Amino acid sequence: MLTATTRWIAVAAASIFANAMLIISLCRLRKRAESLTIAREKSTLDLQNLQQAFHQFAPQRVVEEVIKRGVSTSGETREVTVLFADIVEFTAMSETVDPETLVRILNGYFEATCTAVTHHGGHIAKFLGDGIMAIFGAPENNAWQSLDAVIAALSMREAVRKYNEELGRQGLPSLDVRIGVHKGTVVAGVVGSTENLEYTVIGDVVNTAARIESLTRKHGVHILISADVRPALDGRFQVRELPPEHVKGKAEPIVTFAVEGFRGEFGDVD
């Protein structure tokens, strides 16, 4: 009898122990499943944020192609307007202002001018030291790309004027920005090594836009556009034709126009 009771207790204890172990295992499994779900959700969110961030500098279809097939080497030919902006005598300024202040000045400048670019349909393609290269008409098509680029240039000039007031109040030197705008056909695509990729445009248009920007010093003007951009502007823009100039890499002299201002109603809803 005693043996039977002992056996019964032993069986019951073993059963309780087994059940307890099972419950503990189930709890552990549930916990593990929960942490896996959390990890999956986090990686999904990371992927979504990455996709979203990638859209900032590459067209949706390029992002999808990259996701589907990996980095493609093919590019597409398209017409774009390229804007180059540069701060006059920035190198000289960097020798007189301490590095920390210099970075602060530069960041404030980028903030003001890049907002002007993006609010007018432009896409910041590159920062080149104190310079900015912006594209209009890529990643997305833009029927008014040259008009937008010139309006953006005028807005950048205005943004720098306002920023200079702020710098003046802080006793800091003011900035002077020069801008060149040119339009033409480029190859657009994702280029670079497997570790460093970027969506960019390649072609003579880019070099010419940079040369036009450097001509601003020679002509003593702030905004200079090429003859290919000129037809996009109507009578509201104050435009002055300048004498043709030879630039590096071009056999023929190039005709440029200074954009001096804008008259009348723009109808901006900003």
Next chain:
Amino acid sequence: MNTGHMAYSLDQIDWCDVPLLPPMPDPVWERESTKRLGFTSNMAKYLTPVRWMLQADELMQSRVTPNVPVDLGALISLVVAMDSSCRHCYGAFRSMLKIMGYSEGVIRQLEESLAVNELPNKERTALEFARKVSHSAPRPSEADLQELKAAGYSPIEIAEIAYLAANNASGNRLATLLALPPDPLEEVEANWFRKLKRPFTRKEFRALLSPIRIPDLPPAYAGPGAGIVKAFGGSPAGAAVATVLSGAWESGITSKRVKALIVGVVARGLGCAACEAEAAEALRHEGWTDAEIEQVMTYLNSGKLNPFELKVLRFARETVRYQTRRVQQLAQNFAAGLERELLLEIVGLVSYANGLVRMSILLHQC
């Protein structure tokens, strides 16, 4: 920036908390509309008192695409709302799919990638096409139509898929510009009791979505978009588009030239020569010369425009591709000093013009 960025989750959308206009319920309209639809549209109270917009909203809530299954229609709505980054529509269609019986996993797969999910290839092809219609950068082409045909869709089914995609693109713009608050459908997700009841309400909910509505064909319409209406063949969707266009065109709140200019600008922005030609034809009827039309389309400016019309054109072009929060800010700026009726009509016109031009892919099918 005008580049439209697709949203991959609701949390990613930066959405304005304050609607552009307060709701203004019209009990008489709501009663009549509920009789026709079987439910009340949440958007209607924000569209009062512009009659054609209320009718357009009712048609948007109705099933005028008998050749497209209800489920595919709902999936298209979700994908397009994601593409448009419309917080209101995205949330509403996400909840709708869950009520219809779609699991969180399937919806997540769709959100993560259109290319890799459990849907049959035929449906995936339709969804990819719908997103191309919505995004239009570049616009879908003849090759995309061929792809749909190869997947097994008939011309009338393709027309209805394009209608659903473009019509949702309009609705997304309307909800975005009006900055509508989350749809009450989302409450089903927030409330555990309603969540529990979901399997039992599924049948009832599906029954509301299923009835096919065949709108009366309005008298012959000849304004911008008339060519697209014909491209729908015998689908009731064509009659729905004609009803909306006719109502908008005949509305006396804004002039016909403003309406034609809006369609023209959106068409130029999306690179649709056929729609631009129809808008130009309407402007010629209003006394504009070809040179004047080219001038306004090239420079978004003309000596013939008053400051308000100039603002309308700038606003219209900003709605072609946009970042959600920025376009909502522009809408707030645009609204300053405008009366409710006029503001609503302009918001409606730019939204429907975007849908109409996106439907123009059907002209390749004629």
